[in-house]
């Protein structure tokens with residue numbers, strides 16, 4: 287579904303992606319792991335065409351996105367839903383208007399069917415009671431769920447989650463992990479990509495894990511392959527210890 | 536020829552720094568021109584965002600009308616006092632309405648309104664957009680395939696160009712009311728004489744000159760304020776920094792534009 291071929295990206299002299307090759311399968315949940323600052327967010331920004339690679343090709347759904355003009359990239363992004371790390375809800379709009387935003391912008395649905403679709407996803411994410419509230423009145427967990435509802439509402443083919451559980455309490459984490467699985471199960475065609483450094487969640491909820499290290503793939507495989515790997519970098523990431531072969535800066 | 540043993544020529548540090556910042560300035564202005572082009576392109580794209588346009592018009596109007604009334608009246612009154620003092624010497628108090636009127640219409644009203652609106656409406660635009668930028672709301676918009684210039688900038692630019700000249704007109708009117716009060720109360724000018732001189736001296740063309748200026752200032756205020764907000768850097772201090780920068784930049788560009796417009800009008804159009 288999504289291929290990276292030799293993708294390099296540097297900011298000034300700081301090389302973030304170094305000839306990265308990726309292969310993300312369709313209709314599955316893929317976790318991208320790596321420590322903070324490893325280039326996980328940069329990777330998904332490339333997938334969405336928000337950043338351009340210095341080198342290499344990115345092929346999504348059969349199309350090489352570097353061939354697209356700026357306007358075409360904007361159209362192309364409508365295939366995606368994205369849940370931002372801090373939800374990134376529009377402060378000036380109610381929950382309902384936030385969720386309606388992608389529909390109003392991109393579809394020619396009638397007002398009624400937009401509303402019923404919005405209510406459907408609000409139901410799915412367990413939020414119908416707060417739809418008239420503004421983001422500033424919500425808890426962090428609720429904001430995340432609204433962000434998820436907004437990402438889902440236009441029926442994307444690819445759903446991107448950027449650190450959906452970072453900084454959340456354990457209950458909210460559990461709930462979000464459940465939602466990721468649930469959403470993945472209901473929409474069979476949907477490709478979910480989850481950026482995370484939560485290894486436990488990755489092992490429990492994903493079909494496929496990719497671990498980034500120093501701008502390259504350290505290991506890519508199923509949760510079982512990750513459990514049984516001998517790769518010292520991955521083992522160290524598992525153990526959560528500072529001592530080991532991993533370089534921090 | 537006697538060269539020192541070790542000849543070296545180094546460009547002094549301050550000059551290097553200046554060259555560096557000059558290059559950066561050229562690059563920035565290049566990007567700004569690109570931004571302006573983008574505003575014009577996006578202006579004609581569908582959909583037309585009527586609702587946001589009206590919200591912005593209402594917001595700018597509500598926020599600024601009181602301060603415009605207050606400053607307009609005070610400016611007219613103080614100017615009237617000063618001019619009146621001089622005109623009394625020549626027994627020409629009756630002219631204060633006309634004289635102040637021209638100054639208000641062509642220069643004072645647009646410039647003062649421009650400054651006031653930069654501080655009131657422009658800084659609010661910058662802060663609002665900078666907060667959206669810092670909280671990744673602008674990225675979210677991009678990610679949903681919506682052009683931030685189309686959604687955020689175009690309605691603000693259009694709203695400004697609609698409502699700000701109108702506010703400038705209010706400033707002119709209330710300024711004349713200020714002069715009138717002073718003329719009648721302090722200099723005992725006859726009402727009829729005041730009106731006659733006012734209408735004789737201030738031509739509709741003068742009012743148009745002022746409003747035309749304000750139309751250009753409105754564009755400058757909105758375009759620079761929004762741009763600075765969109766370029767805000769991450770972090771809490773990014774918003775504050777963007778807001779101060781936007782105000783300073785806008786004021787400089789308004790003064791520059793004022794000079795250029797006045798020059799063109801005086802040299803070529805009159």
Ligand SMILES: Nc1ncnc2c1ncn2[C@@H]1O[C@H](COP(=O)(O)OP(=O)(O)O)[C@@H](O)[C@H]1O
Nearest residue numbers: 297300302320321322323324325326327328329
């Ligand atoms: N727009 C940018 N400009 C400069 N540096 C950037 C930019 N985006 C990310 N970086 C740098 O790239 C590195 C990886 O960032 P990121 O992908 O956000 O990390 P993470 O894996 O924690 O999501 C960081 O060192 C960050 O400072």
Ligand SMILES: [Mg+2]
Nearest residue numbers: 326327448449
């Ligand atoms: Mg990140």
